[in-house]
Amino acid sequence: MLWSSGRADVVVCIAPLAITPAGTCPVGVVAITTAVVVSGTAEGAVFLRALGERGHEPLWAKVSGSARVELHDGGDVDSWTVAIDHGAVSVSHGGGAGDCTIRADRELFDRLCRGDENAMAAMLRGALVCTGDVELLYALQRIFPGPARTSDPPNASGGR
Numbered sequence: 001m002l003w004s005s006g007r008a009d010v011v012v013c014i015a016p017l018a019i020t021p022a023g024t025c026p027v028g029v030v031a032i033t034t035a036v037v038v039s040g041t042a043e044g045a046v047f048l049r050a051l052g053e054r055g056h057e058p059l060w061a062k063v064s065g066s067a068r069v070e071l072h073d074g075g076d077v078d079s080w081t082v083a084i085d086h087g088a089v090s091v092s093h094g095g096g097a098g099d100c101t102i103r104a105d106r107e108l109f110d111r112l113c114r115g116d117e118n119a120m121a122a123m124l125r126g127a128l129v130c131t132g133d134v135e136l137l138y139a140l141q142r143i144f145p146g147p148a149r150t151s152d153p154p155n156a157s158g159g160r
Helices: 040-054 106-114 119-124 135-143
Strands: 002-004 010-014 030-034 064-073 076-085 088-093 100-105 128-132
Touching: 040 076, 040 088, 040 106, 064 106, 064 135, 076 135, 100 106, 100 135, 106 119, 119 128, 119 135
Parallel strands: 064 100
Antiparallel strands: 002 010, 010 030, 064 076, 076 088, 100 128
16 A cells, blocks of 8 residues: 655555554554655656667658657756667667757646557647757657557447
8 A cells, every 4th residue: 555645754654554544554454665766757757768768669660860858847957869760769868959848747747658648739839849850749749659549449339
């Protein structure tokens, strides 16, 4: 069971018991406190690292260029460079300028990586900014997961 206090620490309760409504571990349960932040804010970084480890993306067989991804979190900016050469992919943390620059709030990018958001829709409403070669943003959108599918599709009359 995992519980975050809302600060930069994480409390892990080791037991098959639920955490009490007060947010504390039940009496007699071991609690471990660490300085590691466990939250959704790392999803974009995990996605980008996994993309780099893949080394090749078949959907990008006709794509070449580099994109600088800037993830904004308050006053902090986390920069990544995604280089594509006909499907061969390399990702580096930091890096320089790219053929396009994609700027987004870190939480928005996390939602893109989960399939909860669409990059094109975010760009149209101004939540995501892309400068330079916008075609690279279109290519990146192709590998983001799609929205979750419902197990009960609507019937032909439009109802459920």
